[in-house]
Amino acid sequence: MDTAATGAAASALPRSAYIVNPAYDWLLFLLPPVAALGLGFVITGTWFSDAGFELAGYDFSPSGLLIGVFIHAHLVAVFFRSHGNPAIFRSFPRRFVLVPLLLYLAMLSSNWALICVSVLATFWDVYHSALQTFGFARIYDNKWGNDPAAGRQLDYWLNLLLYAGPILAGVTMIDHFEDFAEFEEVGATFFTRIPAYMEGHQQYYAWAVIALGCAFLLYYLHAQWRLSRQGYRVSPLKVYLLASTGAVSILTWGFNTWGEAFFIMNFFHALQYFGIVWAREQGNLVRLFRVGSLPNGKYLALALFLGATFGYGLWAELSDTSITALWALTLTVSIMHFWYDSFIWSVRKQQV
Numbered sequence: 001m002d003t004a005a006t007g008a009a010a011s012a013l014p015r016s017a018y019i020v021n022p023a024y025d026w027l028l029f030l031l032p033p034v035a036a037l038g039l040g041f042v043i044t045g046t047w048f049s050d051a052g053f054e055l056a057g058y059d060f061s062p063s064g065l066l067i068g069v070f071i072h073a074h075l076v077a078v079f080f081r082s083h084g085n086p087a088i089f090r091s092f093p094r095r096f097v098l099v100p101l102l103l104y105l106a107m108l109s110s111n112w113a114l115i116c117v118s119v120l121a122t123f124w125d126v127y128h129s130a131l132q133t134f135g136f137a138r139i140y141d142n143k144w145g146n147d148p149a150a151g152r153q154l155d156y157w158l159n160l161l162l163y164a165g166p167i168l169a170g171v172t173m174i175d176h177f178e179d180f181a182e183f184e185e186v187g188a189t190f191f192t193r194i195p196a197y198m199e200g201h202q203q204y205y206a207w208a209v210i211a212l213g214c215a216f217l218l219y220y221l222h223a224q225w226r227l228s229r230q231g232y233r234v235s236p237l238k239v240y241l242l243a244s245t246g247a248v249s250i251l252t253w254g255f256n257t258w259g260e261a262f263f264i265m266n267f268f269h270a271l272q273y274f275g276i277v278w279a280r281e282q283g284n285l286v287r288l289f290r291v292g293s294l295p296n297g298k299y300l301a302l303a304l305f306l307g308a309t310f311g312y313g314l315w316a317e318l319s320d321t322s323i324t325a326l327w328a329l330t331l332t333v334s335i336m337h338f339w340y341d342s343f344i345w346s347v348r349k350q351q352v
Helices: 003-012 022-030 032-043 062-076 078-082 086-091 093-109 111-143 152-169 173-186 194-200 202-229 236-254 261-288 297-318 324-347
Strands: 053-055 058-060
Touching (some): 022 032, 022 236, 032 236, 032 261, 058 062, 078 086, 086 093, 093 111, 111 173, 152 236, 173 194, 261 297
Antiparallel strands (some): 053 058
């Protein structure tokens, strides 16, 4: 992207149009999808992507280890929003204490529960990622002075289409559905047939997604025109975010551009998530780590926050998943991330 054009666009908008400020938003919310796509291109075919080494009994490439740690780090970061924010924790104490404990115990006591949660995590991740972009889009719409309800359902379905559509229609579809093979461990042969069925019928899903997607995009544009006649003001930041994220999703999930689909999509998603957590929770993090009275306490809190989350990320990536207790723990963190974040966005909507 032309940095001069980006700077000109940023300066043309009022500061209130941004979630934090122009520099912060472009660095951590708006540019990451395109930047991640560029990063995927840069690392393709290099030692960073292809070189292999063994660590803790696992084979990694540098990029594989980095994205694995980054994914797990952003997953556990939600606990600083839920348990680390006293106001939110007091609102949902049972959700934050009993539910993860019961889920963990269920997976320890039942292989069926363990496999079901593992497969659920794969597809909930897709939905959750689409809804994160939806959340940012709605905030930018609200910042531009629009009614929070105007066009909400349109944006919701557009984000699902732009994120999940390329998965169903693209080359990475089988990478998502192959998780159903895990049901073989509990003798559920019906579910183990799903990956082969989806692969054998992918062309039909692809044509259905393309046809329905084109029809919906035309309807979306028409609906936006109708809303504009009623006083709706199109947020250029929202349009850029949706267009860039949608294009990156199609190029990566749809075609696995440069062979780095999982790296690209997870990299920008995790980066955006860390950006929103720090933007909204830095005051709580300073208090949590008790560094408010120290010089540069805010930056020390940031360092401790990143150290804690990335420390967990490294541990989770290197943990032995053949040990049920460890696998169940990482799955509990994943599921709680998806669930907690879904209603924390709603709880904090008045603050953004």
